[in-house]
Amino acid sequence: MxxxxxxxxxxxxxxxxxxxxxxxxxxxxxxxxxxxxxxxxxxxxxxxxxxxxxxxxxxxxxxxxxxxxxxxxxxxxxxxxxxxxxxxxxxxxRDDRTPRAHAMIGKLRELGVDVTWEQVSRIAGDGSVGRPHIATALVELGVVPTVSDAFTPDWLADGGRAHAEKxxxxxxxxxxxxxxxxxxxxxxxxxxxxxxxxxxxxxxxxxxxxxxxxxxxxxxxxxxxxxxxxxxxxxxxxxxxxxxxxxxxxxxxxxxxxxxxxxxxxxxxxxxxxxxxxxxxxxxxxxx
Missing domain, CATH: 3.20.20.140 (Metal-dependent hydrolases)
Incomplete structure (x- = not known):
């Protein structure tokens, strides 16, 4: 089994x-x-x-x-x-995920990453938006090679440069x-x-x-x-x-x-x- x-x-x-x-x-x-x-x-x-x-x-x-x-x-x-x-x-x-995603996108843009809410929203589709959707956007933009590589202190990990609390x-x-x-x-x-x-x-x-x-x-x-x-x-x-x-x-x-x-x-x-x-x-x- x-x-x-x-x-x-x-x-x-x-x-x-x-x-x-x-x-x-x-x-x-x-x-x-x-x-x-x-x-x-x-x-x-x-x-x-x-x-x-x-x-x-x-x-x-x-x-x-x-x-x-x-x-x-x-x-x-x-x-x-x-x-x-x-x-x-x-x-x-769940409802706090959307404002959190907007905050992380803002931090990424301040770091020079041309990510947008529209891109992340497209990736999330009907799902509850989360860090993996933003990580996927970073892969699409060529910022990181894989989703896992986005979960580092440089990017989206807890306490990372683009992390935001929810x-x-x-x-x-x-x-x-x-x-x-x-x-x-x-x-x-x-x-x-x-x-x-x-x-x-x-x-x-x-x-x-x-x-x-x-x-x-x-x-x-x-x-x-x-x-x-x-x-x-x-x-x-x-x-x-x-x-x-x-x-x-x-x-x-x-x-x-x-x-x-x-x-x-x-x-x-x-x-x-x-x-x-x-x-x-x-x-x-x-x-x-």
Whole structure:
């Protein structure tokens, strides 16, 4: 059983539509995929309508959080998407993305980069605009060779020359909100040092005490030593460990199913969740 619990669509910063994502997940040999767009569940209905036979879809979302000035992402699974308090907070985070993008574009123009809102808006399409869309614009302009190269202190990394803050949740409050909506929480790529500063392990200890369910260990941004250290920490704290691709379509080099989650861990996630249930596909629509 092959399970990928971290994937993005055009509802946020991926390049596959939700329908394309589930079809590509089935073609990649996955049995389970979680749609975890940033701060939104807008793509879920389309993904569900197109869900192929043999593929199970997990309701998910990647919440933007900040702890002691350090950005971090919290994966939420199988929560009630209609729960009003969580819905209100995710809308606040999502709605702040547009003014933040305008601020970063302004900083880039001050640095001599001829990027425009129109260009970034075109790249984002109907999705919730984010840094990867601005990074893609920098690639189009020849400023950087790849999207990943834009996430450095020179450009868009936390604290970088063109970085701008946005509304983000306190992770302890995010855990509370997701739990109240019947969901399960996993700290996404906690050791991804290439993206900027990471929260210390002492903070993970505190988050575990507050109800964090797990940490994402097997991820393209974790080297073997980091994975080993995180796995040991999870064992000490009684946290679940997941593996995921963090798929963004053509925007990143990772492939669906590049890293996967153990079926027993997935089973435990589904047992803990009370807000929603995984949905098995019955042969969705085949159109684009």
């Amino acid at each position: 092959r399970i990928d619990l971290h994937a993005h669509s055009t509802a946020s910063d991926g390049t596959d539509t939700p329908a394309e994502l589930v079809r590509n997940a089935a073609a990649a040999g996955l049995d389970v995929v979680a749609l975890t767009d940033h701060d939104t569940v807008a793509g879920y209905a389309e993904a569900l309508a197109a869900l192929p036979h043999g593929l199970t879809l997990v309701t998910g979302m990647e919440l933007s959080c900040r702890l002691d000035g350090i950005g971090m992402h919290l994966l939420a699974y199988l929560f009630d998407p209609e729960e009003p308090e969580l819905a209100r907070e995710r809308e606040l985070v 509304h983000e949740l306190d992770p302890f409050e995010a855990i509370r909100l997701v739990k109240a909506a019947g969901g399960v929480t996993v700290f996404a790529h906690p050791g991804a040092v290439k993206r900027g500063r990471c929260v210390p392990e002492s903070a993970i200890v505190e988050l575990a005490s507050a109800g964090l369910d797990g940490i994402e260990v097997d991820h393209m941004d974790h080297d073997p030593d980091t994975r080993g250290r995180l796995r040991a920490l999870a064992g000490d704290l009684g946290l679940l460990t997941t593996g995921s691709s963090d798929y963004h379509g053509s925007r990143k080099t990772c492939r669906l199913g590049e890293y996967t989650t153990d079926p027993e861990i997935y089973g435990e996630i589904t047992r803990r969740a009370t807000g929603a249930f995984p949905v098995p596909g019955a042969g969705g629509a085949t159109g684009a």
